Amino acid sequence: MPYKIPNVVEHGTFAGQEQPTLPADGGLRLRPWALTDAPAVYEAFQDPALQRWHARVADSEDEAREWIGGWIADWTEERTATWAVVDTATDEVAGRVALREVTFADGQAELAYWTLPRARGRGVAPRAVTALSAWALDVVGLHRLELTHATANEASCRVALKTGFAVEGTMRSAVLHEDGWHDMHLHARIRGDGQAAAG
Numbered sequence: 001m002p003y004k005i006p007n008v009v010e011h012g013t014f015a016g017q018e019q020p021t022l023p024a025d026g027g028l029r030l031r032p033w034a035l036t037d038a039p040a041v042y043e044a045f046q047d048p049a050l051q052r053w054h055a056r057v058a059d060s061e062d063e064a065r066e067w068i069g070g071w072i073a074d075w076t077e078e079r080t081a082t083w084a085v086v087d088t089a090t091d092e093v094a095g096r097v098a099l100r101e102v103t104f105a106d107g108q109a110e111l112a113y114w115t116l117p118r119a120r121g122r123g124v125a126p127r128a129v130t131a132l133s134a135w136a137l138d139v140v141g142l143h144r145l146e147l148t149h150a151t152a153n154e155a156s157c158r159v160a161l162k163t164g165f166a167v168e169g170t171m172r173s174a175v176l177h178e179d180g181w182h183d184m185h186l187h188a189r190i191r192g193d194g195q196a197a198a199g
Contacts, residue, residue: 008031008107014078022083024131028122030083030097030171033072037084040093044116053153053177054114071098079103085128094119099136099145107143107191109136113159129163136198137191145189150175150182160169160187164194 020031023052041064044050058064071082082098095115102109111132115124129147147165149156149168161167165187174184 006104008143009104011078013140014081019075022131022135024127026127027088028085028124028127029088030057030076030085030128032134033068033082033084035068037068037093039114044114047117053150083116085124087121094124098131108144108177109142109184125159126162129159133163133189143191147187148184151185152182157185165189175180
C-alpha cells in the first residue's frame with residue numbers, strides 16, 4: 001500500500017555525497033572528523049563540566065579514535081552527521097556539532113553540540129549551531145530540528161535561545177545522568193523560522 005505523503009527528504013541524501021565542510025561566522029568552519037582529531041576528543045571528555053551532561057567517558061585517545069571512526073561511518077550509513085568545529089586559520093578543534101536521530105521521511109533531526117573548555121566564552125557553540133541549522137533546513141531540506149538539554153544546563157539553554165530554537169516544553173524526568181534523572185527542555189526550529197543572532 002503506497003504512502004499518501006511523500007518523503008520530506010529522500011534517503012541517500014547523505015550517503016550520495018561526501019560530507020561537506022561548512023563555513024561558520026567568527027573564523028570557524030565545520031569539517032568532517034579525522035582520526036588525527038582523537039587527542040582533542042579525549043581532552044574534551046576529561047572536562048568535568050562536559051562529563052556532567054554525557055553518559056560516556058573516553059578512557060584513552062585510542063577509544064576517542066574509535067568514536068571518530070564511528071562518526072565517519074555514520075555519515076555513509078545515514079544514522080548521524082557529525083562535524084568538528086575548527087578554527088579556520090589553524091584547524092584547531094574547538095568543539096563538535098551533530099545531527100542525531102535523523103529521519104529523512106519526516107524531515108526531522110536532533111541537533112547536539114559541545115565545546116572544549118579552552119574555546120568557551122567565544123561564541124563557538126552558537127555560531128556552529130547556526131551554520132549547521134542553516135545547512136540542514138535550507139540545503140538538505142529538513143523541516144524541523146529539535147534540541148534538548150537538561151533544565152539545569154543553563155549554558156546550553158542560552159545557546160538554544162540565541163540560535164532561534166524556541167522552547168516548546170519540559171520533558172519530565174526524561175534522561176538519566178550520573179546524578180539521577182533530569183527534566184529536559186525541548187527546543188525546536190522549523191524551516192522558515194526567523195534566524196537569531198549567533199554572536
